[in-house]
Amino acid sequence: MFEEILKHIEELIQLDKTETERFTSILVRKKLRKRQFLIQEGDLVSYEYFVAKGCLKAYEIDDNGDEHIIQFAKENWWISDFKAFFEEGKATLNIDCIEESVVYGIEKQELEKLFLDIPKFDRFFRIKLTSAFVALQNRILSSLDKSSSERYLDFLKAYPNLEQRIPNYMIANYLGVKPESLSRIRKNIARRES
Amino acid sequence: MFEEILKHIEELIQLDKTETERFTSILVRKKLRKRQFLIQEGDLVSYEYFVAKGCLKAYEIDDNGDEHIIQFAKENWWISDFKAFFEEGKATLNIDCIEESVVYGIEKQELEKLFLDIPKFDRFFRIKLTSAFVALQNRILSSLDKSSSERYLDFLKAYPNLEQRIPNYMIANYLGVKPESLSRIRKNIARRES
DNA sequence: CGTCTATTTGAATGTACTCAAAAGCGGTGG
DNA sequence: CCACCGCTTTTGAGTACATTCAAATAGACG
Numbered sequence: 001m002f003e004e005i006l007k008h009i010e011e012l013i014q015l016d017k018t019e020t021e022r023f024t025s026i027l028v029r030k031k032l033r034k035r036q037f038l039i040q041e042g043d044l045v046s047y048e049y050f051v052a053k054g055c056l057k058a059y060e061i062d063d064n065g066d067e068h069i070i071q072f073a074k075e076n077w078w079i080s081d082f083k084a085f086f087e088e089g090k091a092t093l094n095i096d097c098i099e100e101s102v103v104y105g106i107e108k109q110e111l112e113k114l115f116l117d118i119p120k121f122d123r124f125f126r127i128k129l130t131s132a133f134v135a136l137q138n139r140i141l142s143s144l145d146k147s148s149s150e151r152y153l154d155f156l157k158a159y160p161n162l163e164q165r166i167p168n169y170m171i172a173n174y175l176g177v178k179p180e181s182l183s184r185i186r187k188n189i190a191r192r193e194s
Numbered sequence: 195m196f197e198e199i200l201k202h203i204e205e206l207i208q209l210d211k212t213e214t215e216r217f218t219s220i221l222v223r224k225k226l227r228k229r230q231f232l233i234q235e236g237d238l239v240s241y242e243y244f245v246a247k248g249c250l251k252a253y254e255i256d257d258n259g260d261e262h263i264i265q266f267a268k269e270n271w272w273i274s275d276f277k278a279f280f281e282e283g284k285a286t287l288n289i290d291c292i293e294e295s296v297v298y299g300i301e302k303q304e305l306e307k308l309f310l311d312i313p314k315f316d317r318f319f320r321i322k323l324t325s326a327f328v329a330l331q332n333r334i335l336s337s338l339d340k341s342s343s344e345r346y347l348d349f350l351k352a353y354p355n356l357e358q359r360i361p362n363y364m365i366a367n368y369l370g371v372k373p374e375s376l377s378r379i380r381k382n383i384a385r386r387e388s
Numbered sequence: 389c390g391t392c393t394a395t396t397t398g399a400a401t402g403t404a405c406t407c408a409a410a411a412g413c414g415g416t417g418g
Numbered sequence: 419c420c421a422c423c424g425c426t427t428t429t430g431a432g433t434a435c436a437t438t439c440a441a442a443t444a445g446a447c448g
Contacts, residue, residue, distance in 0.1 A: 060335050060339075062339045066339065068335055068338040068339045070331055070334060070335055070338075082324065082327060082328060082331075083328040083331070086321075086324045086325075086328075119313075122316060122320075125320075126316075126319075126320060126323070127280075129320070129323050129324065129327060130276065130280045130323065132327060133276060133323060133326060133327050133330065134276060134277040134280075136327065136330040136331065136334065137264055137276075137277070137330065139334060140264060140330065140333060140334060140337070141254050141262055141264055143334070143337055143370065144262040144264075144370040145254075145256045145260065145262050147435090148435090148436080167393095167394065167395090168394075168395070169393095169394065169395080176337065176338045177436070177437090178436075178437060178438085179394080179395070179396090180395085180396075180397085180436085180437080180438085181435090181436055181437075182395095183395060183396050183397085184396085184397090184436090187396085187397095341403090342403090342404080361425095361426065361427090362426075362427070363426070363427080371404075371405095372404075372405065372406085373426080373427070373428090374404090374405080374406085374427085374428075374429085375403090375404055375405075376427095377427060377428050377429085378404090378428085378429090380427095381428080381429095
């Protein structure tokens with residue numbers, strides 16, 4: 001049942017049996033079908049989610065009604081509208097499923113209690129948050145100094161094998177280019193490789 | 195001596211006299227002149243810094259030798275090469291002073307001890323890290339859906355009054371455009387306003 | 389098989405870029 | 419105090435790359 005998430009946690013901290021049980025007791029398992037919303041703009045966000053199976057995307061809808069994908073999440077990634085989650089406010093992001101997925105939700109109040117009871121989790125999430133922060137910094141840097149075809153190649157490295165599970169127009173959106181442009185970028189890369 | 199940083203801390207958590215003294219005892223005050231490095235690529239990074247006075251920039255140097263500014267920090271901002279700081283590794287970023295500045299450094303081991311002694315600080319830095327994470331997400335989103343002139347206006351809002359203290363070519367660099375382009379952007383905005 | 393969606397291709401347009409040069413500004417030394 | 423120097427910003431002209439719009443092709447799914 002909880003193998004995936006426990007394995008993920010135990011890469012950073014060690015848990016004994018009691019702690020494991022305490023932790024899994026607050027997890028809420030959720031099965032989602034393709035295109036189903038996990039979070040929709042305006043929702044109160046009281047959960048953050050670990051992806052055990054499947055693939056989701058988080059995106060914003062701008063004033064023109066256009067979507068902008070800020071994050072993909074596949075197995076072993078965490079996802080939520082973190083701004084809303086941490087500030088206990090309403091979502092400005094939408095999160096929905098690219099594939100049928102299974103996630104474990106952790107409720108904010110339960111998480112706070114967990115931090116008090118088992119401070120190791122504080123450490124766990126601080127490390128996770130830190131590496132997420134650093135990853136975002138790198139993403140900004142790569143948008144400053146790289147061409148779109150380099151950024152596409154970076155994406156392939158950062159999300160290995162994910163390109164087979166996600167339609168190109170979503171990848172284009174994530175990279176901030178138009179599907180037509182990504183198509184030409186891919187054509188160029190293929191030509192160079194042959 | 196420590197008014198600025200204490201005021202900053204006490205916006206989020208309350209400290210009694212003992213805690214205040216415990217905290218200030220680990221701070222290392224540093225005066226820096228204009229253009230002086232706080233962190234240089236390759237340095238071991240064992241401090242993070244609070245800016246009490248002045249203004250600094252953090253930047254990466256790419257393979258072509260070009261600089262890319264990832265962050266400015268003025269009074270009440272925190273700055274470091276956070277990747278290197280948290281992983282106790284070597285800096286990939288450079289940080290230097292745009293103006294003569296005063297910063298308070300906190301050493302990593304001392305900070306870890308502080309977390310154990312006064313868990314409120316854990317909370318403080320978790321909140322700070324979270325809002326920094328959210329700010330980076332917003333910055334990525336704005337690079338996805340906004341024109342460079344909108345991003346320039348966003349910058350003016352995000353760093354109020356800072357544009358008077360930073361040369362335009364650095365702002366251009368931060369925004370990921372050329373100084374010539376920023377000049378034209380500013381001309382357009384001025385024309386629209388008149 | 390037909391329909392709907394995704395991807396590719398083409399042609400014209402636009403925005404930011406490069407390179408080059410001129411103008412503006414600030415500080416220093418004569 | 420002014421002239422000069424170095425650095426920053428602006429302007430101009432030509433170029434490169436992604437975009438828009440439109441249409442054709444390819445794939446996925448009932």
